[in-house]
Amino acid sequence: MVSMALGSDRESRHVHVLIVGSGFSGLGMAIRLAQQGVRDYLVLERGNDVGGTWRDNTYPGAACDVPSQLYSYSFALNPDWSRSFSKQPEIQRYIQGVADRYGVRDKHIFDCEMTEARWDSDTAHWQVHTSKGTFTADILISAVGALCEPNLPDIKGINTFQGKVFHSARWDHEADLTGKRVAVIGTGASAIQIVPSIAPKVARLDLYQRTAPWLLPRNDRPYTSAERFVFEHVPGVQRLYRAGIYAAREAQVIGLAKFPPAMLVLETIARAKLRSQVRDSRLREKVTPNFRIGCKRMLVSNDYYPALGRDNVDVVTDGIAEIRAGSIVTTDGAEREVDAIVVATGFHVTDSPAYETITGRDGRTLAEVFEAEGQQGYKGSAIAGYPNLFFLLGPNVGLGHTSIVYMIESQIAYIADAVATIDRRGLRTVEVRKDVQDSFNRTLQGKLVRSVWNTGGCASWYLDKYGNNTTLWPDFTFRFRKLLEKFDVPAYETTTRSRDIEAGAESKVVAG
Numbered sequence: 001m002v003s004m005a006l007g008s009d010r011e012s013r014h015v016h017v018l019i020v021g022s023g024f025s026g027l028g029m030a031i032r033l034a035q036q037g038v039r040d041y042l043v044l045e046r047g048n049d050v051g052g053t054w055r056d057n058t059y060p061g062a063a064c065d066v067p068s069q070l071y072s073y074s075f076a077l078n079p080d081w082s083r084s085f086s087k088q089p090e091i092q093r094y095i096q097g098v099a100d101r102y103g104v105r106d107k108h109i110f111d112c113e114m115t116e117a118r119w120d121s122d123t124a125h126w127q128v129h130t131s132k133g134t135f136t137a138d139i140l141i142s143a144v145g146a147l148c149e150p151n152l153p154d155i156k157g158i159n160t161f162q163g164k165v166f167h168s169a170r171w172d173h174e175a176d177l178t179g180k181r182v183a184v185i186g187t188g189a190s191a192i193q194i195v196p197s198i199a200p201k202v203a204r205l206d207l208y209q210r211t212a213p214w215l216l217p218r219n220d221r222p223y224t225s226a227e228r229f230v231f232e233h234v235p236g237v238q239r240l241y242r243a244g245i246y247a248a249r250e251a252q253v254i255g256l257a258k259f260p261p262a263m264l265v266l267e268t269i270a271r272a273k274l275r276s277q278v279r280d281s282r283l284r285e286k287v288t289p290n291f292r293i294g295c296k297r298m299l300v301s302n303d304y305y306p307a308l309g310r311d312n313v314d315v316v317t318d319g320i321a322e323i324r325a326g327s328i329v330t331t332d333g334a335e336r337e338v339d340a341i342v343v344a345t346g347f348h349v350t351d352s353p354a355y356e357t358i359t360g361r362d363g364r365t366l367a368e369v370f371e372a373e374g375q376q377g378y379k380g381s382a383i384a385g386y387p388n389l390f391f392l393l394g395p396n397v398g399l400g401h402t403s404i405v406y407m408i409e410s411q412i413a414y415i416a417d418a419v420a421t422i423d424r425r426g427l428r429t430v431e432v433r434k435d436v437q438d439s440f441n442r443t444l445q446g447k448l449v450r451s452v453w454n455t456g457g458c459a460s461w462y463l464d465k466y467g468n469n470t471t472l473w474p475d476f477t478f479r480f481r482k483l484l485e486k487f488d489v490p491a492y493e494t495t496t497r498s499r500d501i502e503a504g505a506e507s508k509v510v511a512g
């Protein structure tokens, strides 16, 4: 590790490019920079390994909900996936394997948390404070993840609970739930994987549901050894298979973003699944969603509804009024005794704590800017007021239908080209022009107006507190890729590292 190589626990050094975070985004970025010959870069990662989401989410049943063939890097296809929807250990092993194969681990500093990043206009550097000392960088790349910071519900009395309480993304493997009375709070993507995994072994499971999700069939199956052989040895087959999955998923954009009534096709499939898997009419009524499919994230599962039908599982739809030392009290006055509570209430998405730590050119944090102006960026990759700072999975890059790795790779190409452009042209600073960013967002929000996320009748984490959809990309993903093909210098204000700098001045130009 670099920290060991430097021989000190508290670092202070300058690098050309500093990446923060090493999930799919940061790791992919590091590999790309290495491939284009950038040597002076580092990756800071607060965890003890690469993997991000897949290092942290170790709850029972954790698995991807986009087929692994697509939910993997295009430059590192894996013919060995054991099944179509891989489980967390296999995905984490894949990411670790990619880090090893591309030899970028020695560029990482693990257990190193960025606590503050501040733009210094005088030096044109980012000053980055971390748990292992201070770094300065010409270019900062934030890859801190969008679903990374557990969102803990503010429920009265939760701190007084005497049993185990933990978030799905911080699963307590010391807590043996066998034979225990367990409450699961939340019915999102993680909860629907947890519930069927633990229901058979707990004494009782109370599932606290605020909103019933739409569920689609999960076409999950193991790959045969013949299929894996073909993937590995017959050129092009795996890529073709992957392209087929991509195209099928991309078709959903028509209903999601362009013509929501088309979502009725998927809604019909989901209703049929609900009818066939939930025979008890009272339970079915409880778990029937009251909004158009796609408005909230569509979930895929074959074993969630059957788990809800078990004798030891109860779906509680009354809100939680209070948590006591050994029980949960709902708004109807009912009190249910419980030994452990699993909080599966998702993540801080539009209010990520990371935004409070990044301070731009005018001394405001990203959190302050977003609070005042709403969460906006340019191509999800840059934000006006934050020179030489790039984002992976910034505003409006999220998806409701396919692999986010496709978007991440599109951004990696764009940011890598930005770094190359900065180096080739001797640029000192690049900062997206506010008018360009505003115009980009007007178009984007215009497209979202008719989308199912804005019109489908639900409240979701896709929307910020102003009701704006600041998380999702409202079009086909290949259009995003096309848009980010090249770093578009004219969209940015630039300053150059001219010879004048030596004399203490700098020239400011808008490069064309």
Ligand SMILES: Cc1cc2nc3c(=O)[nH]c(=O)nc-3n(C[C@H](O)[C@H](O)[C@H](O)COP(=O)(O)OP(=O)(O)OC[C@H]3O[C@@H](n4cnc5c(N)ncnc54)[C@H](O)[C@@H]3O)c2cc1C
Binding pocket: 020, 021, 022, 023, 024, 025, 026, 044, 045, 046, 047, 050, 051, 052, 053, 054, 057, 062, 063, 064, 065, 066, 071, 112, 113, 114, 115, 143, 144, 145, 146, 147, 148, 190, 354, 392, 393, 402, 403, 404, 405
């Ligand atoms: C349970 C779960 C299942 C999912 N399944 C799918 C799926 O099937 N398909 C799909 O497309 N997407 C899925 N996602 C979304 C998933 O987050 C992305 O697919 C992808 O993993 C994001 O990668 P990332 O590198 O951008 O972020 P992350 O994987 O979140 O990585 C961010 C990294 O940054 C580090 N970090 C954060 N803050 C700091 C700091 N201040 N200092 C230093 N390091 C920091 C974190 O420790 C982490 O390692 C899922 C998410 C979850 C939670």
